Amino acid sequence: MTATATSTRTMTMVAAINDALDVALGADDTVHIFGEDVGVMGGVFRATDGLQMKYGAERVFDTPLAEAGIVGMGIGMGLAGLKPIAEIQFAGFLYPALDQILSHLGRYRHRTRSRYHLPMVIRAPYGGGVHTPEQHADSPEAILAHTPGVKVVIPSTPADAKGLLLSAINDPDPVFFFEAIKLYRSVKEEVPAGDYRVPLGKARLVTEGDDVTVICYGGMVEVVQKAADAARAAGIGVEVVDLRTLVPMDTETVLASVAKTGRAVIVTEAPRTAGFHSEISAVIAEEAIEYLRAPVVRVTGFDAPYPPFTAVEDVYRPNPLRVAKAIRQVMAY
Amino acid sequence: MVQCLAPDGTVVRPELLPEPAVRLDLYRQMRRARHFDERGWVLYRQGRLGVFPPFGGMEASQVGTAAALTKNDWLFPTYRDTGAALTLGLPIARTLAYWRTSPHGWHMPADLKVLPFYIPIATQYPQAVGAALAERRKGTRNVAMAFIGDGGSSEGDFHEALNFAGALNAPCVFILQNNGWAISVPTRTQTKATDLSRRADGYGIPGVRVDGNDALATYHVTREAVERARSGGGPTLIETVTYRVKPHTVADDPSRYRTEADTAGWDAKDPVLRLRAHLLGAGLMTEPSEAAMLAEIAVEFEAALAEADSYPEPTPAEILDHVFAEPTPQLKQQRAQILAEEQA
Ligand SMILES: Cc1ncc(C[n+]2csc(CCOP(=O)(O)OP(=O)(O)O)c2C)c(N)n1
Numbered sequence: 001m002t003a004t005a006t007s008t009r010t011m012t013m014v015a016a017i018n019d020a021l022d023v024a025l026g027a028d029d030t031v032h033i034f035g036e037d038v039g040v041m042g043g044v045f046r047a048t049d050g051l052q053m054k055y056g057a058e059r060v061f062d063t064p065l066a067e068a069g070i071v072g073m074g075i076g077m078g079l080a081g082l083k084p085i086a087e088i089q090f091a092g093f094l095y096p097a098l099d100q101i102l103s104h105l106g107r108y109r110h111r112t113r114s115r116y117h118l119p120m121v122i123r124a125p126y127g128g129g130v131h132t133p134e135q136h137a138d139s140p141e142a143i144l145a146h147t148p149g150v151k152v153v154i155p156s157t158p159a160d161a162k163g164l165l166l167s168a169i170n171d172p173d174p175v176f177f178f179e180a181i182k183l184y185r186s187v188k189e190e191v192p193a194g195d196y197r198v199p200l201g202k203a204r205l206v207t208e209g210d211d212v213t214v215i216c217y218g219g220m221v222e223v224v225q226k227a228a229d230a231a232r233a234a235g236i237g238v239e240v241v242d243l244r245t246l247v248p249m250d251t252e253t254v255l256a257s258v259a260k261t262g263r264a265v266i267v268t269e270a271p272r273t274a275g276f277h278s279e280i281s282a283v284i285a286e287e288a289i290e291y292l293r294a295p296v297v298r299v300t301g302f303d304a305p306y307p308p309f310t311a312v313e314d315v316y317r318p319n320p321l322r323v324a325k326a327i328r329q330v331m332a333y
Numbered sequence: 334m335v336q337c338l339a340p341d342g343t344v345v346r347p348e349l350l351p352e353p354a355v356r357l358d359l360y361r362q363m364r365r366a367r368h369f370d371e372r373g374w375v376l377y378r379q380g381r382l383g384v385f386p387p388f389g390g391m392e393a394s395q396v397g398t399a400a401a402l403t404k405n406d407w408l409f410p411t412y413r414d415t416g417a418a419l420t421l422g423l424p425i426a427r428t429l430a431y432w433r434t435s436p437h438g439w440h441m442p443a444d445l446k447v448l449p450f451y452i453p454i455a456t457q458y459p460q461a462v463g464a465a466l467a468e469r470r471k472g473t474r475n476v477a478m479a480f481i482g483d484g485g486s487s488e489g490d491f492h493e494a495l496n497f498a499g500a501l502n503a504p505c506v507f508i509l510q511n512n513g514w515a516i517s518v519p520t521r522t523q524t525k526a527t528d529l530s531r532r533a534d535g536y537g538i539p540g541v542r543v544d545g546n547d548a549l550a551t552y553h554v555t556r557e558a559v560e561r562a563r564s565g566g567g568p569t570l571i572e573t574v575t576y577r578v579k580p581h582t583v584a585d586d587p588s589r590y591r592t593e594a595d596t597a598g599w600d601a602k603d604p605v606l607r608l609r610a611h612l613l614g615a616g617l618m619t620e621p622s623e624a625a626m627l628a629e630i631a632v633e634f635e636a637a638l639a640e641a642d643s644y645p646e647p648t649p650a651e652i653l654d655h656v657f658a659e660p661t662p663q664l665k666q667q668r669a670q671i672l673a674e675e676q677a
Binding site: 006037038040041042044062064065066067068069092093095096131133134135136259260273274302303304305308309310311313316321322 | 363383384412434435436452453455456482486487489490501515516517518522523524589590635647648649651652653658661663664667671674
């Protein structure tokens with residue numbers, strides 16, 4: 001939240017991301033953007049639209065179709081002093097790059113005793129709710145969060161997307177930046193112009209309430225808000241915490257809220273077993289058990305691949321009804 | 334580049350001509366494929382098919398290659414290879430179901446070894462090597478055929494597969510369809526290589542470059558490769574040089590990355606019209622006999638569409654089916670949760 005942010009403009013999340021990239025490219029000529037279809041086409045979601053035209057094909061360029069190559073090359077660029085921003089076309093397609101990510105991305109600072117570090121950002125659209133084909137709707141954030149040395153950011157609003165992305169780009173360490181496909185164009189809000197930053201590691205209180213804390217991030221925030229609105233109408237005070245960053249996680253905000261409400265519901269669209277929701281739940285169990293008035297409840301996807309079947313896709317992804325039920329459940333305990 | 338027919342249908346390599354019955358069958362299969370592609374667009378606009386990647390203009394590349402297989406062989410198709418899958422015998426109704434986002438599109442007939450269309454790029458290539466090795470281990474003469482695009486041939490999996498197949502002498506046929514584009518990225522941006530068939534050299538296996546719009550040529554070179562693989566001669570990489578005249582998917586807007594002029598020359602190379610001119614010229618087909626063939630194809634398609642329409646929609650709990658042979662306690666609990674929610 002720097003002082004240079006003076007005026008604002010109404011924009012979608014994808015426009016805000018484009019704006020952040022534009023600001024970063026304009027401010028620092030070590031910033032480079034690359035990936036599949038990010039140049040001429042401006043990305044399949046248009047997040048990099050117009051940037052090659054403005055900054056040239058040396059700094060914004062299409063790579064061959066190879067995710068391990070994209071991330072590995074970015075690591076080399078980062079080691080040698082550039083600021084690489086890679087796009088993985090869909091988070092479900094970052095798996096070929098996992099060797100570079102798990103074996104290297106998070107380890108360089110550690111294994112060179114900070115002689116080298118990686119100021120790299122990897123952006124990846126993720127999540128469901130838009131009826132995509134197989135593997136386009138995966139939510140693999142827990143894999144990254146489980147990788148030491150890698151930060152994980154997932155915005156839920158246009159302004160946050162811009163502010164968090166600029167913080168990610170200016171962070172000295174590697175940051176994974178997941179963008180909920182569902183939110184790219186569905187919401188608009190005022191976004192500060194210029195070098196606007198939102199710090200990593202600070203959660204956002206979406207709404208305040210005294211009875212239940214609902215912790216969520218990314219594509220689930222709007223789902224949770226709907227459930228919270230309904231609960232509020234029924235007289236239940238719901239405090240919605242948007243984590244914004246999973247690594248580092250703002251445990252302070254989470255714990256303070258749970259200490260206040262005594263009840264916690266965690267909502268993600270990732271598969272249930274070993275998801276980041278489990279981590280949040282464990283932190284609450286370790287640090288705030290004495291405040292709990294009910295067991296923590298997780299609302300998640302299922303232990304099956306995300307279904308590409310339009311007719312039943314919405315069963316997989318948590319909806320406001322499922323969240324509302326969890327809220328009732330912790331209230332009734 | 335191997336070619337049998339010139340774009341106008343005249344024979345340039347008579348020694349490559351397959352028997353008349355084969356030529357006619359290749360034509361029929363290309364027409365079936367094109368019919369699917371053309372009807373697919375209409376069905377998409379009517380909301381009766383989901384987003385799918387068209388392949389019109391690439392029929393010779395898919396039909397001529399897949400036609401060299403028998404039903405005992407394996408096929409590993411990408412999302413763009415509907416034409417290849419139909420040629421090997423994947424029922425039209427199942428294919429429609431797949432692009433309708435129905436689980437019925439994942440139920441492959443028991444007498445076929447074709448996998449559901451692969452969405453992640455290149456990952457199926459090493460799997461084809463494994464299937465090929467398994468066939469050899471079992472003592473069969475069956476082969477595995479895998480498809481990939483020019484873009485996909487940049488992925489590590491592609492190179493690992495070629496290397497494995499060569500080192501292990503796997504009975505594999507790798508089809509690399511060079512259709513000029515990986516979404517918005519032209520082949521010249523994808524790679525500095527100008528002859529992708531030469532990639533085989535690095536792995537010590539034969540590489541063949543063929544006119545991908547000439548069904549007789551793709552059939553000829555693929556049959557040779559299949560024969561070589563069957564008889565213990567190991568893998569082959571075949572680059573079919575073709576063009577994606579259509580958008581990447583029915584929802585894509587190619588005007589963002591290419592001009593009409595880029596595409597125009599390729600209409601004159603249309604693979605279906607090329608074989609048609611040859612068949613009519615050689616007296617193997619007449620306009621009335623062709624009309625009868627097209628009518629049959631249309632009837633077959635509409636019957637398949639009716640069958641696809643009759644497939645029931647999936648039920649919510651189905652999203653948890655087939656994760657394990659025996660559902661875990663967690664899956665059982667999650668299924669109960671879905672059923673309870675349905676009731677509520
Ligand atoms: C591993 C992976 N990365 C990215 C994608 C997204 N994607 C889908 S199609 C495509 C281009 C493929 O081009 P090519 O291999 O030439 O095949 P074509 O579509 O031309 O048939 C891309 C990048 C994907 N499906 N899988």
